Every structure is written in structure tokens, then in C-alpha cells.
Amino acid sequence: MLTGGIEAGGTKFVCAVGKGSGEIIDKVTFPTTTPDETLRRVRDYFSEFSIRAIGIGSFGPVDLDKKSTSYGTILHTPKQQWRQFDLLTAMKEYVQVPLFLDTDVNAAALGEYKYGVAQKDQSCLYITVGTGIGAGFVKDGVTYQGKSHPEMGHIMIQKHTDDYFAGICPSHGACLEGLASGPAIEKRYGKKAELLASHKEVWELEAFYLAQAIINYTLVLSPERVIIGGGVMKQHELYQRIRNYFSQLMNNYVELGNLEDFITAPTLSDEQGIKGAIALTYME
Structure with missing residues (x-):
């Protein structure tokens, strides 16, 4: 079954579906605008596919402490509309599959580790x-x-x-x-x-x-x-x-x-982030 990935950047979002082997089946890129508009486009994209889970590599700072009351929230970002936005909770309203959250650079590191x-x-x-x-x-x-x-x-x-x-x-x-x-x-x-x-x-x-x-x-x-x-x-x-x-x-x-x-240098032709986001759902 396919897995979804989101490379959530401050400038653009990359959404893709792929396999645990690192193969990307489909991919789309669109600008990061308001949270509501951006996540609607995320929902619309993934609604076309049957996926088992979604990995998210997010810009930040983002709260990754699962014990925190603000876990999954974008914190003191320069993007004012996203500051203190609860990304993980909002995503759960837009998609009904398990979500795996990490930083964008951790996702890129994982992409090069597994596939690069x-x-x-x-x-x-x-x-x-x-x-x-x-x-x-x-x-x-x-x-x-x-x-x-x-x-x-x-x-x-x-x-x-x-x-x-x-x-x-x-x-x-x-x-x-x-x-x-x-x-x-x-x-x-x-x-x-x-x-x-x-x-x-x-x-x-x-x-x-x-x-x-x-x-x-x-x-x-x-x-x-x-x-x-x-x-x-x-x-x-x-x-x-x-x-x-x-x-x-x-x-x-x-x-x-x-x-x-x-x-x-990286070897995944600028796909290390999105491939790593997908790989988050398979992380050991």
C-alpha cells in the first residue's frame, strides 16, 4: 500500500505518495499560504489516493515533545499566520490516517540515510x-x-x-x-x-x-x-x-x-526531504 509524505516548508509544501523502497509514485508542489488554504490543498491531493499513513517533515520550530500540551504546534516561526498553529491536530481533521511528525531537516537526513x-x-x-x-x-x-x-x-x-x-x-x-x-x-x-x-x-x-x-x-x-x-x-x-x-x-x-x-553533497536531486517524510512512517 502507498504511503504519503509532506515536506512542509515555509515557502512551499511538497506532497507525494510513494513506497517504502523510496520510489515516488506521484508528487505535487504548491506555495505555503495560510494554514487553512494550504491544508485544504493537502487534503484534496491525498483524497485521490489510498494511503496507509503520512509522514510530515515540517518547518519550525515545531514542538516535538509528545508530553507537551503543544505537541505538534508550530512555535515562534517568522511566518506570522503559522505561529502557534497546531499543525498535527489540524492535519488529523483533514486526513484520517496515522501521522508521523518530525523536522524538515530530520526528514532530509532520513531520506539520504535510507536512499541516498x-x-x-x-x-x-x-x-x-x-x-x-x-x-x-x-x-x-x-x-x-x-x-x-x-x-x-x-x-x-x-x-x-x-x-x-x-x-x-x-x-x-x-x-x-x-x-x-x-x-x-x-x-x-x-x-x-x-x-x-x-x-x-x-x-x-x-x-x-x-x-x-x-x-x-x-x-x-x-x-x-x-x-x-x-x-x-x-x-x-x-x-x-x-x-x-x-x-x-x-x-x-x-x-x-x-x-x-x-x-x-546530497544525492537525491532535492527529493531527500519528501522521500525522508515518507520514510518517517517506516522508521525503526
Whole structure:
């Protein structure tokens, strides 16, 4: 029987039906508007299929603590119409199948773990660098949730001595997301990231910040593989620059072998999130 998946993003929703093998049978994408309008489109899409369950990888922060009275609620999101919206309860009114909820980045990590570049690994970390920065972690087929929505994009890092940019995070200023997200790049240089491809200094600074973050994640979680996706990472030269800074800053403290295998790009052609959402319903 088919399974449904929802990659619930702040900009767009991706809905799909597929199989536990990772095969996508059908998929649709539409803009994230108001909760009511968006979820009506979700209901209308899935009403065309007979499905056993739906996995949801949601933007956030979203309350993942099953003991919490606000479990399944979108919390302090910049999208005002979705703030404090009880996504899980609303979804139960629109569809009558079991629901499995996790973060969007955890779903992407699970997608690459089960069907992508990390299939042979016991653990992997997936980082997305785009409008925001987030990360998800999978070990032995299970995503890590913790008490609340993990916010790895908001860790504090050391600023480069030549960087006088204050950062754009409204809560933390110069956290990782405040310094290295797509909007931070645009604010610092006055141009969108994709228009700065030939500016070496942009990507050196970006790699410096992302390498610090990966060192911190590695020291805490010790993943077997780190996968970096998102719009900013379309600048493919970034991967080697990140590896170079990672090697320099880690200074052989942890031996990780070939860094080209350790720090990699995703391999599911931007379907890691939706495939991972479906995989949430099969999680061990």
C-alpha cells in the first residue's frame, strides 16, 4: 500500500505518495499560504489516493515533545499566520490516517540515510543552508528529536577577524544562521548569493563559518557522514573550501579519514526531504 509524505516548508509544501523502497509514485508542489488554504490543498491531493499513513517533515520550530500540551504546534516561526498553529491536530481533521511528525531537516537526513549517499552508514548529519540554516541527525535508522525542535542553525561561532557584519538573526545576531544563511549573504554584500559566484572572498568566508559549525556538530554527535544541501550549496566549490577549513581548524584532533567522503553533497536531486517524510512512517 502507498504511503504519503509532506515536506512542509515555509515557502512551499511538497506532497507525494510513494513506497517504502523510496520510489515516488506521484508528487505535487504548491506555495505555503495560510494554514487553512494550504491544508485544504493537502487534503484534496491525498483524497485521490489510498494511503496507509503520512509522514510530515515540517518547518519550525515545531514542538516535538509528545508530553507537551503543544505537541505538534508550530512555535515562534517568522511566518506570522503559522505561529502557534497546531499543525498535527489540524492535519488529523483533514486526513484520517496515522501521522508521523518530525523536522524538515530530520526528514532530509532520513531520506539520504535510507536512499541516498549515507545508505552504508550507521549515522549521518544533514545540513541545509538556504533561507535559513538547519540540521538533522539520524543514527541507526532513527532521527534525533530531543525535548524540542533541535536548532543547530543557531549555534554561536567565532567571527572572522575581517568580518564586521553584525548578522541578521533577530534573536542572536551573529549566530551561524545570522552570518551564513542566504539572506545574510545578501544583506552583507547587497546581492543575492547566486549573483556572487565569481567573488572568491564570499565563499571563503562562508566556508569558514560552515566549517566551524561542522566541527562543533562532529565533536558533539560524531556522525559518520555530513551532508550539506540547500540553495547556497549550489556553489559547488564550497564543498572543498569547507573541507579545507575543517581540516585546518580541527587540526587532526579527530581522525576522520577522507574528508571528501565525510563532508559530501546530497544525492537525491532535492527529493531527500519528501522521500525522508515518507520514510518517517517506516522508521525503526
